Amino acid sequence: xxxxxxxxxxxxxxxxxxxxxxxxxxxxxxxxxxxxxxxxxxxxxxxxxxxxxxxxxxxxxxxxxxxxxxxxxxxxxxxxxxxxxxxxxxxxxxxxxxxxxxxxxxxxxxxxxxxxxxxxxxxxxxxxxxxxxxxxxxxxxxxxxxxxxxxxxxxxxxxxxxxxxxxxxxxxxxxxxxxxxxxxxxxxxxxxxxxxxxxxxxxxxxxxxxxxxxxxxxxxxxxxxxxxxxxxxxxxxxxxxxxxxxxxxxxxxxxxxxxxxxxxxxxxxxxxxxxxxxxxxxxxxxxxxxxxxxxxxxxxxxxxxxxxxxxxxxxxxxxxxxxxxxxxxxxxxxxxxxxxxxxxxxxxxxxxxxxxxxxxxxxxxxxxxxxxxxxxxxxxxxxxxxxxxxxxxxxxxxxxxxxxxxxxxxxxxxxxxxxxxxxxxxxxx
Numbered sequence: 308x309x310x311x312x313x314x315x316x317x318x319x320x321x322x323x324x325x326x327x328x329x330x331x332x333x334x335x336x337x338x339x340x341x342x343x344x345x346x347x348x349x350x351x352x353x354x355x356x357x358x359x360x361x362x363x364x365x366x367x368x369x370x371x372x373x374x375x376x377x378x379x380x381x382x383x384x385x386x387x388x389x390x391x392x393x394x395x396x397x398x399x400x401x402x403x404x405x406x407x408x409x410x411x412x413x414x415x416x417x418x419x420x421x422x423x424x425x426x427x428x429x430x431x432x433x434x435x436x437x438x439x440x441x442x443x444x445x446x447x448x449x450x451x452x453x454x455x456x457x458x459x460x461x462x463x464x465x466x467x468x469x470x471x472x473x474x475x476x477x478x479x480x481x482x483x484x485x486x487x488x489x490x491x492x493x494x495x496x497x498x499x500x501x502x503x504x505x506x507x508x509x510x511x512x513x514x515x516x517x518x519x520x521x522x523x524x525x526x527x528x529x530x531x532x533x534x535x536x537x538x539x540x541x542x543x544x545x546x547x548x549x550x551x552x553x554x555x556x557x558x559x560x561x562x563x564x565x566x567x568x569x570x571x572x573x574x575x576x577x578x579x580x581x582x583x584x585x586x587x588x589x590x591x592x593x594x595x596x597x598x599x600x601x602x603x604x605x606x607x608x609x610x611x612x613x614x615x616x617x618x619x620x621x622x623x624x625x626x627x628x629x630x631x632x633x634x635x636x637x638x639x640x641x642x643x644x645x646x647x648x649x650x651x652x653x654x655x656x657x658x659x660x661x662x663x664x665x666x667x668x669x670x671x672x673x674x675x676x677x678x679x680x681x682x683x684x685x686x687x688x689x690x691x692x693x694x695x696x697x698x699x700x701x702x703x704x705x706x707x708x709x710x711x712x713x714x715x716x717x718x719x720x721x722x723x724x725x726x727x728x729x730x731x732x733x734x735x736x
Contacts, residue, residue, distance in 0.1 A: 316427075316436025326641050327630055328439075331473060332421055335441050335624075338469045339419045342461070344443055347418040349399040351425075355389035360611055361398035361580060363520070368394045372426040392425035397580070397605065397621050398612070400444045405614030415451040415458075419443035421626075432631070439626035442602075446609070446619030453618040456553050459584045459604060460560030462620055466588060466600065467566045475632055478599065480567065481587045483574040484554040485522070486546045488582065488607060494545035495521055505535050525575045541572040550583060557584055580605040584620065590632050599632065600624035643671035644730045645710070646688035650699035652677035658698050661723075668727040689713055693734040696726070 313319055320328060336346075355375050362369050373394050377387040393399055400418055403409075409416050421441050430436060445462060447453040463480065470478050485491060498521045506517045509524070509532045516523040525536060546554070561568055574585055585603035602622025609617035645665065649658035655677045662674045673691050675684050681697075688695040697709040706723045714734045721729045 314436075316430040318435060323641055324630070324634070327633055328626070331626060331629060331633070332441070334473055335419075335421065335469060338465065338472060339443060342417070342465050344417040344419045347400055347403060347420050348422070349393070349396065349403055349420065351423065352390050352392050353399055353402065355391040357398050357402055357612065358391055358394060361401065361608060362395065363580070368426060372428050374425050374427060394424055394426045395623065396420050396422070396424060396440060396442050397444060397608070397623070400621075401446065401605075401608050401612055401614070401617075401619070404446055404617065405609060405612060410446075410448050410609075410615055410617050413448060413450060415445060415447040415453055417443070417445050433625070433628040435627060440623045441626055441629075442621060442623035444619055444621035446617050446621075448615065448617055454606065456556035456584075457560060459557045459620055460564065460566075462602070462622060463557075463561060463568075463586060464564050464566050466622065470588065470599075473629075473633065474636065475590065475599075475629075476636070477590060479569055479589050481571040481574050481589060482558070482561075482568045483542070483571050483585050484546060484550055484583050485542055485575055485581055485585050485603070486550040486583060490542070490546050490550050491522070491582075494540070494542045497540045497545060498522065498524070501539050505538070509535060522575050525573050536573065542575075543572050553583055580608040580611065582606045586622075598625070599629055643673045643692045645670065645694045645696050646673045646675055646684070646692035647696045647698060648675040648679070648681070648684035648688065649677040650681065650697065654698055654700070654703065657703055661696070661698060665727055665730065668731075670727060670730055694730060696730075 355373070358369055358373065374392040376390060378390050379387060400420065404416060404418075419442065422439065423437050424440050425437055427436055428434065443462070443465075445453065445458050452458065463482075467478075467480065486494070499517070502517045502521060502524065506514055506524075509517075510527065510529045513524050513527050513529070513532055516527075522542075525539070527533075527536060558568070558570075568586075571587075574587060575581075581603040583604040583606065585601075587601040588599045589597040590599050591597060600622055602620070604618070604620040606618040608619065609615060647658050647662050647665075649655050658674060658677070662672045665672050673688070675687065679687070685695060693713060695711050695713070697711070699709075702708050707720050708723055708726055709718060710721050710726070710729065711718045712734050719729070
């Protein structure tokens with residue numbers, strides 16, 4: 308019988324890496340709360356029509372990458388319903404906004420989510436068929452200020468704050484405007500005309516996109532196609548005055564807040580619902596596929612899904628790739644504060660009581676076993692902890708614990724009442 312393994316494109320997350328995942332998510336929740344975002348949790352599968360209408364039938368996601376199936380009909384008179392594992396979360400959030408009448412309050416809705424998404428694409432470093440996203444959406448009726456360029460700037464400033472607080476250095480914010488629907492229609496005409504004489508020299512995907520959705524040609528990552536893409540018209544030349552004014556206000560607000568950015572006239576997002584501001588944060592530590600996160604404005608998405616006019620802007624962070632970046636910057640896995648080593652099985656219960664005391668003080672503690680020889684306890688402790696606390700009969704009776712700090716080699720006698728404070732201090736002391 309063959310050994311069962313995780314399905315291709317999925318993976319198990321194991322300690323100590325999961326410690327980093329939890330830190331990322333806790334930091335994101337804390338930052339979002341300071342900006343008055345609340346959490347939304349939508350189903351992991353939706354009606355297929357949601358993504359066809361919201362994301363776009365001609366996008367790679369809808370045409371090639373979705374996990375879709377027909378659910379059994381509840382009665383013979385009913386047709387089976389087509390369901391899809393969510394490939395992204397913005398469409399689901401906007402569906403929930405419409406379904407629950409969140410716009411009826413007249414207030415701006417600031418919502419974030421953390422959870423799995425699913426796309427059947429070729430697995431590669433940092434890209435999986437089940438992958439985690441952290442995202443947020445700001446959406447509301449026009450009277451709530453949802454169209455304001457200040458909303459765009461606030462989202463971007465919040466993302467810069469999040470990356471900085473996570474300790475990610477060397478990121479770059481790429482910024483562009485893809486204009487209004489009318490701007491894009493004008494650009495579509497110019498782009499189609501420019502592609503006619505050159506598209507035959509480009510990859511098969513670009514040749515298909517040139518017919519179905521020319522804007523997606525600019526998304527191409529094939530190196531041989533880049534010189535041709537550089538010769539194509541830029542969308543900035545097709546923006547009307549209102550779109551230009553909106554984008555200028557976004558960049559002015561970022562300048563005032565001190566958020567650095569790079570204007571990238573070739574930047575487009577791969578989903579049909581984007582309008583005006585689009586952005587991407589990249590990091591060189593990820594290689595050729597260097598995007599950490601991306602997003603943009605989607606002022607017509609609610610109407611496309613049958614809802615009221617509700618301009619919005621949002622983003623999605625690829626958590627797998629974010630953790631990869633952090634792992635590249637952190638040289639060692641996190642360690643617990645102390646390993647408690649009881650000297651004999653009769654001291655196991657006392658060691659458990661001591662561990663309980665220290666854990667209740669907020670310390671990370673690993674508990675050894677009295678059946679271990681002292682050498683084995685030291686070997687186990689050095690792999691997991693910054694210090695080892697030795698608990699023998701003498702230590703138990705006197706209330707004075709023996710503590711060794713591995714980074715310095717120093718061995719210290721510490722009163723039990725002071726042990727929590729001592730273990731909280733940096734190990735270098």
